[in-house]
Amino acid sequence: MRVALVNRFFHRAGAVPTVVREWAHHLEAAGHSVAVFAGDVDAAASTPARAYVPVRLGRWRAFDEGGLAFAWRLRRALSGFHSQSRLDVLLCTDSTAFFGASPACHRLGVPAVMAFQGWVYSPGKRGLYPRTVMWVYQYAVHFCARHAPRIACISREIYEGLSALGVPPERLWRAPNCIDLAAWDTGKRGAHRRAERQLLYVGRFSPEKGLRFLLEALPHVVGRFPRVRARLVGGEEGEGGEFHGLARRLGVAGHIEFAGHVPREALPGIYAEADLLVAPSLAEGHPLAPVEALASGTPVVGSDIPGLNETVADGVNGALVPPRDPAALAEAICRVLGDQALLDRLSRAAQPSVERYAWPRRIAEFEALIAGGAARE
Numbered sequence: 001m002r003v004a005l006v007n008r009f010f011h012r013a014g015a016v017p018t019v020v021r022e023w024a025h026h027l028e029a030a031g032h033s034v035a036v037f038a039g040d041v042d043a044a045a046s047t048p049a050r051a052y053v054p055v056r057l058g059r060w061r062a063f064d065e066g067g068l069a070f071a072w073r074l075r076r077a078l079s080g081f082h083s084q085s086r087l088d089v090l091l092c093t094d095s096t097a098f099f100g101a102s103p104a105c106h107r108l109g110v111p112a113v114m115a116f117q118g119w120v121y122s123p124g125k126r127g128l129y130p131r132t133v134m135w136v137y138q139y140a141v142h143f144c145a146r147h148a149p150r151i152a153c154i155s156r157e158i159y160e161g162l163s164a165l166g167v168p169p170e171r172l173w174r175a176p177n178c179i180d181l182a183a184w185d186t187g188k189r190g191a192h193r194r195a196e197r198q199l200l201y202v203g204r205f206s207p208e209k210g211l212r213f214l215l216e217a218l219p220h221v222v223g224r225f226p227r228v229r230a231r232l233v234g235g236e237e238g239e240g241g242e243f244h245g246l247a248r249r250l251g252v253a254g255h256i257e258f259a260g261h262v263p264r265e266a267l268p269g270i271y272a273e274a275d276l277l278v279a280p281s282l283a284e285g286h287p288l289a290p291v292e293a294l295a296s297g298t299p300v301v302g303s304d305i306p307g308l309n310e311t312v313a314d315g316v317n318g319a320l321v322p323p324r325d326p327a328a329l330a331e332a333i334c335r336v337l338g339d340q341a342l343l344d345r346l347s348r349a350a351q352p353s354v355e356r357y358a359w360p361r362r363i364a365e366f367e368a369l370i371a372g373g374a375a376r377e
Contacts, residue, residue, distance in 0.1 A: 002085065002087050003032055003034050008066070009040050010040055015288050022180070024036060026362075034049065035051040036050065036051070037081075042054065057069055071099040071101070072100055074100035074101060078110075082108050089111045098112075098144050102143070113148070113173075113366075114148035114150070116152065118158075122283040124283025141162075150369065154175060154176050154286035155286045156310060180359055189297060197225050199276050200293070202233045202289040202293075203279075205235030205236075209280070209282075210323065211232070212246060214326075220327070235260070271292060272297055272298060275343065276336060276343075278300075284307035286310065290312055291354050297347055298350060299317050299347055302321075303321065304320035311354070318346060319346075
């Protein structure tokens with residue numbers, strides 16, 4: 001079948017574009033063709049298996065004008081493409097874009113699945129977006145709840161939130177994010193035995209990721225383990241940036257490596273080299289970094305929040321602590337690093353704990369869902 005994948009960005013860095021690229025790759029691996037509708041693609045790069053359909057975004061952030069402009073232009077793009085190459089189903093990972101995808105699919109008779117990648121009502125999202133953008137995001141949730149024939153929920157929080165809005169269970173599909181297990185299997189099957197200890201953070205330097213709480217935990221960790229280092233991957237800022245300044249004020253700058261963005265193909269080795277991935281987030285959908293770390297054989301210490309606590313089981317493949325609590329975070333890190341037998345046990349359990357997130361299973365579920373007509377209005 002030919003699947004339309006809709007997200008305003010496809011090639012840029014970030015968890016959601018990465019998920020969309022993974023969907024494209026694994027749908028193609030299963031024998032399907034893909035049409036990507038995004039604002040950062042080039043039609044000239046299309047191949048027989050994958051069509052790229054550019055959809056221009058708006059320029060202003062107020063009221064998510066960029067996303068609303070994308071949604072408006074998406075309707076015409078879908079109609080134009082469908083008239084030339086029939087679409088069999090649409091998978092949308094951008095809730096604002098569904099304003100345009102929904103009427104287009106209804107008119108064209110194309111089944112549609114809306115896949116929520118986050119929950120705008122999560123307490124950790126408060127204050128994250130300008131008020132006008134939050135209004136649009138919240139309205140988009142209600143619009144999707146009313147109009148999406150099928151909704152993929154990557155976390156229990158999203159599933160329960162949509163249920164509370166009146167979406168019946170038969171329209172909801174529990175579909176956590178997946179990874180290519182073979183690509184992340186580094187062969188690591190136990191903890192490192194070395195004097196130096198390495199913590200790893202992978203993610204944006206945005207408020208909801210909670211990086212400041214890791215930095216605030218580090219003085220206590222360094223006091224227990226003077227040879228510990230924290231490698232921060234994924235965010236970019238100069239020497240005068242917020243987190244560089246915080247590290248200097250806390251006296252731990254010499255224990256931190258600001259690694260910036262790294263090629264995705266280098267990440268398995270980076271995960272495997274670490275003793276622990278630290279995920280101090282305040283809000284998540286179903287984050288990829290903990291799944292990737294565990295698949296690479298590295299346990300996770302993270303916040304006990306929805307999405308994250310569906311991947312990390314305390315005492316099984318990592319440790320969970322209350323969010324916004326650097327003292328609890330430091331104590332959990334020290335407890336695991338200071339107990340070689342515990343660290344080894346968590347490391348050995350890491351890879352088997354994420355086998356349920358294999359892509360072939362998710363693609364098979366998607367195929368069955370579409371074959372059964374569940375995504376039709």
